[in-house]
Amino acid sequence: MKYLIVIVFLALGGMGVAMAAGEAASTGTVSVAVGKVTLLPMGGAAETPLKVGDAVPVGSTVKTGAASRAVIKTTKQSAVRIAENSQAVFMDLVDSDTAPKVLVDLKSGSLGALIQPQAQSTMDFKVKTPSGIAAARGTMFAVAVEDGKGFVKVEHGKVDVTPANVKKQQPQMGKVNAVTGSATETPAGQAAHPLKEGDIIAVGSTLKTGADSSATITMTTTSAIRLGANAEAVVAEIVESKEEPRVLLDLKNGTIGALVKPETSGKMDFKIKTPSGTAVAKGAFYSVSVENGKGYVQTKDGEVVIVPLDAASTPPAPKKQ
Incomplete structure (x- = not known):
């Protein structure tokens, strides 16, 4: 050694x-x-x-x-x-x-x-x-x-x-709640496999959904995501913590709907990276989309800070996820 x-x-x-x-x-x-x-x-x-x-x-x-x-x-x-x-x-x-x-x-x-x-x-x-x-x-x-x-x-x-x-006391992984249609996980350095309810998602994995498909995943005890159809995202970071919970996703294509419970406001560091910038949310429900190499954000509740999405971009019409 x-x-x-x-x-x-x-x-x-x-x-x-x-x-x-x-x-x-x-x-x-x-x-x-x-x-x-x-x-x-x-x-x-x-x-x-x-x-x-x-x-x-x-x-x-x-x-x-x-x-x-x-x-x-x-x-x-x-x-x-x-x-x-x-x-x-x-x-x-x-x-x-x-x-x-x-x-x-x-x-x-x-x-x-x-x-x-x-x-x-x-x-x-x-x-x-x-x-x-x-x-x-x-x-x-x-x-x-x-x-x-x-x-x-x-x-x-x-x-x-x-x-x-x-x-180990703070699991660094998510859990699949539901899958509609076809969805796969590709862990870092491994082959892809189908996703099913109850599966554990490891950090570093790539998640993909097919046409007319979706997947709902609990990221931490106070946050969750829903991948829409034809989506691809890398799970870059998950930290389950009462004081400083963190989630980082790298969205390559498609749409992610994200829910961050309001009671975690001021603590949760929840980010979704896109080719145009990173969406940072605290206590919010919002969706992030990537189309033609650009990122878009639509906010429904709470606060989302864009760092820095193209201000000149016009968000696309909402899609069924």
């Missing part, structure tokens, strides 16, 4: 190429690919080789073989180096000058993470492991998974580790 972590840190010296300035995007970029490095796209598509310059979309899995490694630029001010025989799912990438965010789920192997010091006050950088979540600000650190357990070694800065047993 010790020699593995040391190797990760020695190799971090080559991460400078991954820190060049780039435009805000919800994808990572391959800066280094040595040996066998592959990408498993979200949604169960075929595994493909990765090379320098390739994009790493949110929800995809990067794998490395023996004597192989990869450096992925995650934001303008952060990067990760994935060591040999490793597998990591890129669950959230937000390149922002004010609130950059990275969430990587390390399934096996090890990775090194580098965050530039100037991002210390704004960067939300987390690496998830079976043993817990390592959250860092302005630091260089390494995370490894061996025999189903997570390990963290810090070289510079501060890393907070949230034990996995705490998360």
Whole structure:
């Protein structure tokens, strides 16, 4: 274990190429690919080789073989180096000058993470492991998974580790209440399967509905969603908490109706991301749609803040979900 972590840190010296300035995007970029490095796209598509310059979309899995490694630029001010025989799912990438965010789920192997010091006050950088979540600000650190357990070694800065047993008391998953027609779930790095009532939805999964279909899902004890027909959404985050419940969905297509109970106003952080911006709601019932690559919001009750949807867009006529 010790020699593995040391190797990760020695190799971090080559991460400078991954820190060049780039435009805000919800994808990572391959800066280094040595040996066998592959990408498993979200949604169960075929595994493909990765090379320098390739994009790493949110929800995809990067794998490395023996004597192989990869450096992925995650934001303008952060990067990760994935060591040999490793597998990591890129669950959230937000390149922002004010609130950059990275969430990587390390399934096996090890990775090194580098965050530039100037991002210390704004960067939300987390690496998830079976043993817990390592959250860092302005630091260089390494995370490894061996025999189903997570390990963290810090070289510079501060890393907070949230034990996995705490998360077990706060389930990070939703539950299917009803399905009409056809609906599927594609967990990160796995094949798609049909959804049915009672199924548990894991973070990182992609949800899809067919024509004339819908699915109703409880996200937390105080929030729920209803996917309309021909919808596709990625479940990026679910945190069940009395004090700070959070839900983040990335709507790729179609419509989501969302219900946030009014009594959670001031606590619930419920967001639906679209290509045009992010809808943030507190104690509201509203719907979010994506059509032709643009996002639209319709509010029925409560408050929804749009950050920042195209003000010039005209919402489409309401559709039957």
